[in-house]
Amino acid sequence: AQTVTQSQPEMSVQEAETVTLSCTYDTSESDYYLFWYKQPPSRQMILVIRQEAYKQQNATENRFSVNFQKAAKSFSLKISDSQLGDAAMYFCAYRSVYTGGFKTIFGAGTRLFVKA
Amino acid sequence: DTAVSQTPKYLVTQMGNDKSIKCEQNLGHDTMYWYKQDSKKFLKIMFSYNNKELIINETVPNRFSPKSPDKAHLNLHINSLELGDSAVYFCASSQDPRDSTTNSPLHFGNGTRLTVT
Numbered sequence: 001a002q003t004v005t006q007s008q009p010e011m012s013v014q015e016a017e018t019v020t021l022s023c024t025y026d027t028s029e030s031d032y033y034l035f036w037y038k039q040p041p042s043r044q045m046i047l048v049i050r051q052e053a054y055k056q057q058n059a060t061e062n063r064f065s066v067n068f069q070k071a072a073k074s075f076s077l078k079i080s081d082s083q084l085g086d087a088a089m090y091f092c093a094y095r096s097v098y099t100g101g102f103k104t105i106f107g108a109g110t111r112l113f114v115k116a
Numbered sequence: 117d118t119a120v121s122q123t124p125k126y127l128v129t130q131m132g133n134d135k136s137i138k139c140e141q142n143l144g145h146d147t148m149y150w151y152k153q154d155s156k157k158f159l160k161i162m163f164s165y166n167n168k169e170l171i172i173n174e175t176v177p178n179r180f181s182p183k184s185p186d187k188a189h190l191n192l193h194i195n196s197l198e199l200g201d202s203a204v205y206f207c208a209s210s211q212d213p214r215d216s217t218t219n220s221p222l223h224f225g226n227g228t229r230l231t232v233t
Contacts, residue, residue: 033219039157045206045224052219089157095220101213102147102164102171104222109157 002027004094006107013082021077021110023092033095034075040088087114122207122225137192137228139207146212148190153204202232
C-alpha cells in the first residue's frame, strides 16, 4: 500500500522569504500523480500544484514550485516570496493510476506560519 | 457559483442520534468522495462513487451509509452517532480518475464540522 510522509509538523518563514516543505512517499508503482493542497484556517481545501510522475519537468504555479525526485520518491514544495496569506496547513497527496485512482492518499500535513 | 457545496457547515448532536450531510457538485464530474478529517487534521478517504456506483468503501462502520441519487449528489447518512464520529467531513469530486487525459485533482466542499456530545 502506498504511504505519504510529511516529516515537518510545523514550519515557519519570514514574509518575502522562501520556504520548502518536504514530502516523501512509498510506492511500487511507476506511474502516479502527486499533489499539494493548502488548507487555510477557513478549512477549505485548495489545490496548490500537481505533478505527473511520467513528467521529469518540475511543475510550477506562480510562486509555488516542486522538486520532484522520482528515484528518491520525494516531492517537496517550494514557496517563494512568502505572503501572510500562505499561512495554512499544507498536505502532500498521492494518487495511483493503476488501481483506478479512486483513492487519493494524504500525508499528515505541515502547518506553515508566516511572520510579518 | 459554488463548485462543491455541502450542508450543513456545522452539526452538533447527541450520541445515538441519526444525521445526514448533503453534497452537490456542479462541475459535471463523474466521481464523488467522502473524506474524514480527524482532530489531528489527518485526512482519510471513506467512500468513492463513480456515476452513482460505489467504488471504494474504506472499512467504514456500516453506521455510515452514503447515497448517490445521481452523479451530481452524494449524501452521507450516519446512524447511532458516537463520540468518535466527531470530525470534519469533506465531500469532494473529480473527473473520472481512469481518464488518462486528466490528472483529476480533487475539488473539495467546505467541510461539515460534526460534533457529537
